[in-house]
Amino acid sequence: MNDAPQIKPPPKAKSTLRSRLAAVWDSDLAWNFRHSPVAIAAATTTLLIFIAAFLAPWIAPQNAFDPGAVRLDDGFLKPLEVGSTGITHVFGTDSQGRDLLSAILYGTRVSLIVGFASVGFSMVLGVSLGLIAGFVGGRVDALIMRVADVQLSFPAILIALLVFGVGRGLIHPTQHERMAVIVLIIAIGLSHWAQYARTVRGATLVERNKEYVQAARVMGRTSGAIMGSHVLPNVIGPVLVIATINLALAVIEEATLSFLGVGVPPTQPSLGTLIRVGQQFLFSGERWILFFPAAALIILALAVNLLGDWLRDALNPRLK
């Protein structure tokens, strides 16, 4: 009897980790994933793009954000040509002599940073407002949800353009380049919060009358604590699905804004900026300048979308 408690602790830690992993492996979600080739392909692609983009400074042949590293002499090199700096330009170079592969890696990183940050921003905003609306109810609920309705009646890209324009107007012109990414994140973030708010409010309306919430109330917990530590974990599932799909949307929206020339500047290009620049050379034969960034954007958006789609189906109890 005495030996047992002494021996137990070490294997216990091991076994819990292992059993937790085993539990994850055995879960419906993982089983579903293992048996869905589309999900595996999408996840692998997404993961590879993420790794490539975030390791860009180490794996890209050229620092695409350093104008000094680019040689104008190497402009318009075809894919696989070797430039004056000795780099083999696998995807060719653009009009400024910048290696396109490097530009795409760095550009994807900008696009993903904007995507993740704006999704995070709209998620925090939308979930908080949705929780408050659903939990407090009454006039607060009506006010928040009417604002959300108004917002949903505009195309998201219009709202982003509007926010971006106002944002730029407020910032001193010399700061534009530095602030461009932040303004872009806020603009895209603000145009997507309503979806989160609606979803969370709906779920909160269901949850707030359940026994565990009443129990917490009887115990004297504050509304804020109940919302944060009791209701939130129970309504967050669908939010994650929306977030995944919105990541792809945010990346496309960023590309659209940059394509329209209001996004990130050409010296620090995102995928959208690269497509805007490449589009000028569509008629003159240098099609690779447009093709590769556009292909990268399509693959990224498709992979994330498929992953989000699978996640939605896998988490939907009605489809089981």
Place this chain on the structure above:
Amino acid sequence: MARFVDTFVSAIVAGALISGLATTSAEARAIKWARSGDALTLDPHAQNEGPTHALSHHIYEPLVLRDHTGKAIPALAESWALTADPLVWEFKLRKGVTFHDGTAFTADDVIYSFERARQPTSDMKSLLSSVDTMTKVDDHTLRIKTKGPNPIFPSNLNDLFVMSKAWTEKNNAGKVQDFKAKEENFSVRNANGTGPFILVSREPDVKTVMKRNDAYWGKGQVPLDITEITYLPIKADATRVAALLSGEVDFVQDVPVQDIQKLSSDPKLQVNVGPENRSIFFGMNVGDKELKTSDVKGKNPFAEKKVRAAMNIIINRSTIQRVTMRGQSLPTGIIAPPGVNGYTKDLDVIPAADAAKAKTLMAEAGYPDGFSVTLHCPNDRYINDEAICQAAVGQLATIGIKVNLVSQSKSIHFPLIQRNPPETDFFLLGWGVPTFDSHYVFTFLYHTRTDKEGGWNATRYSNAEIDKLTVGLTQETDLTKRNQTIAQIWKALQDEVIYIPIHIQTLAYAMKPDLEIPVDISNQPKLKFAKVKK
């Protein structure tokens, strides 16, 4: 004076030639004309800017016009000459001319317009700074007395448009629009000139429609084959070219250099190519104690001549010509195009690109590690303007100058240069010389910024000696002496490296094959001369 007699004779010949040709063309049709940017305003005196004048030339007219080769031809003035007094010019005005609203054109309108153009908010005032008094002899004779003898006075008048006194006063548009302060007046969106086309509607940055003026005085003398002009600013290069290829527009004034070859080989289109009387260059704030946009505090790196010389060396014009412009430009070492009085081959020296020498100069100037600065660049004004700026950013980075590039529409870019004090430390600008004389360059770009002079000099460069010589040019009658002074000024200025010249633009006009629009050396095609072939 011989030069002006020559000019006048050739003007008559040109006029005869044009009217001779006019009888051969018979077709007439409406055209859609696309360009990357719009006119900034319709107020003819508010902005001295190429595309603005290009549009105004269809509605308003000057006394003296330049044809597409740069030759002066009579417009509202039938003839002009110096009187016995070397200070007084006499202009014989054209009779039987009416404004679009039907009122008759007289000398009063000219005096009124020129007085208007001399207001402080006018951008055309430098061109009239030598005017002392204007006298109406009769309805169609005007005498202008200059402060000193000014032999080149008539060549200042090419872009000085005449408005109707009655119309302008009636609509309270007597005060010139202050463009920098974003002011508006009636004449900004409405127009009433004597020109070959009448304004029908205008939506800035979208569309401007003009219809043929059937009461035009020049009917029968010029082809006037175009019945209606729809002017469409289309900023994106590919969109503009696509509009031409699909037949949506008939005439594209600025074909992107990368598309010239493709369009030339298209049997359904024709492309005319020619050099423009315009140089493209970078300007730097050389006068302030400190640059607002730089990380260097307490001193101004651009004030150091060695820094400017290093920048002049490191910017590789031949690479910009080959890659960025695809051969469609002439690299230059002076901001006056060949053909402008004062230009010489000796002044047009392009420094050889020498990275080691540039780095040494930077170190000697006290900036071995460089500095940072913001470059302002237009993105819808000159051929590949943004790409030229990007190329310069890359080349300057090799000597440690970290350039933060801000490229924006010309309607935002130009006020940065024109405001007093200017709001830019480093900028791209292009300058055409409609008078074909160096004085135009000195007075706008090098003269100290004052109420009357230096209106586009955002460099804060101020040199009393140069100012004195520049003003002296307007009063020098001896052309040999005058040319000597011009050479003297250029020599001093070239040594200072106030601007970094890049190249002379080459223009490419693409149009439907039934149109005949020659490349205008000032890039202001006047469509009354355009012909429609059968």
